[in-house]
Structures are given as structure tokens and as C-alpha cells.
């Protein structure tokens with residue numbers, strides 16, 4: 272009862288407060304002390320929270336500008352590295368990005384500074400490191416959550432060219448046998464597409480991710496999400512993007 276009354280009364284109280292408050296001139300900042308107890312002053316909101324309420328339309332970072340941002344970031348970084356010059360500082364964060372500019376599923380045995388690799392600040396990338404990278408159910412679940420709650424619009428799937436997982440020799444152990452089976456399956460699918468395992472792996476894991484998740488496929492169809500496969504050159508750190516037109520299309524669930 273009390274809670275319902277409070278909830279019902281809340282908008283009215285807020286409206287009253289706004290009517291009572293003097294309209295600040297555009298150039299005048301409202302002093303923080305003027306904010307009533309229990310409310311956050313506009314100045315504090317601006318400083319403290321990127322999600323501060325705003326009357327301006329909320330821009331959303333679309334998948335393509337997000338991809339162009341990280342693609343350009345990687346090119347600038349690789350160029351500086353090749354020229355032996357200082358790596359440029361991260362470019363300005365693209366407008367409308369949610370909590371992250373992108374998520375990157377990367378191979379766990381790659382010795383990579385993933386945010387730097389993409390020209391991003393550390394907090395702007397959700398890095399998911401897993402051997403391969405083979406997409407695991409937990410990875411799919413986390414990405415579904417981040418896409419839904421944090422407006423994530425870009426997922427990268429990144430292999431690398433000196434991968435110990437993709438070239439692991441059979442050892443006879445049970446876990447190694449499972450890995451060998453998965454690698455053989457990936458290699459066979461790659462051969463059907465006239466691709467080496469190296470070139471097939473990231474696109475295949477992209478398909479696995481989408482096949483495992485109806486919510487992600489729906490976002491992809493609405494062009495609110497892209498999943499881009501690529502391979503990082505361990506020496507130069509340049510990314511070779513591996514998507515083609517057909518892979519831009521969502522895939523039906525694979526059984």
C-alpha cells in the first residue's frame with residue numbers, strides 16, 4: 272500500500288519540483304548546493320554518469336560505425352608499429368556506445384593487448400578469452416545479456432596466426448582427443464568451403480555463436496548487431512578481416 276502510494280505520488284512530486292525550480296539560463300550552471308537532498312544535481316549527473324537522463328534523443332551506436340571505429344583503430348595501431356613510431360592514443364569514444372564499444376572473443380593463448388589492438392580504451396572492450404576461440408555456451412549467454420542490457424552492437428571473433436590451440440598435436444589425453452575432434456570437424460567444414468582451418472575457424476565460430484542464439488540472430492536481422500570474424504597477425508598485430516557477403520547473412524540453427 273505504502274509503496275504503491277509512493278510510486279503513484281512520485282511523478283507528481285517530481286513535476287512539482289520542476290515547476291517550483293527557477294528555470295536556469297542556458298549559460299548559468301545550477302549550483303550543486305541547490306539540489307534538494309536525495310536528488311542528484313544536474314552537474315553531478317553530467318560528471319558522474321554516462322547514462323544521466325537527457326532530453327536530447329539518445330543516439331545509439333550502430334554496428335557499422337562501431338566496426339569502422341575498431342577497424343580504423345587497428346589500422347592506425349598496426350601502421351604505427353610498422354613505422355616504429357608511437358602508437359596513437361585511443362580515438363574519441365564513438366557517440367552512442369553503450370557500456371562497451373565492442374566485445375571481442377579472442378584465443379586465450381594469444382599474447383595480445385586486445386583494447387590496444389583495436390585502438391580502444393580498456394573499459395570499452397569486453398574481452399572474452401577462450402582457447403581457439405571456440406565459442407562456449409557460457410560465452411553465448413554472457414553476450415546475450417550484454418547485447419540486451421548494455422546495447423552492444425559489435426562482436427569480434429579473433430583467431431591469431433601463431434595459435435597453439437589450432438595446431439595442438441594429439442597427446443592421447445581425453446581432453447586433447449576432444450580438442451582434436453573439434454579441430455578435425457572445423458578443418459573438414461573449412462575444406463568444404465575451400466578454406467584452410469586458419470581461415471575457416473573464426474567464421475565458423477561466428478556461425479556457432481549465431482546458431483546458438485535466437486536473440487542474437489534477431490538483432491543481426493534488424494542490423495542492430497554485427498559479428499565480425501578476423502585473424503590477428505601476432506607479429507604485426509594487423510587484423511585480416513575474414514567475413515564475406517554470404518557470412519553477413521544470419522545462418523539457420525545447425526543441429
Ligand SMILES: [Zn+2]
Nearest residue numbers: 378380434435
Ligand atoms: Zn591461440
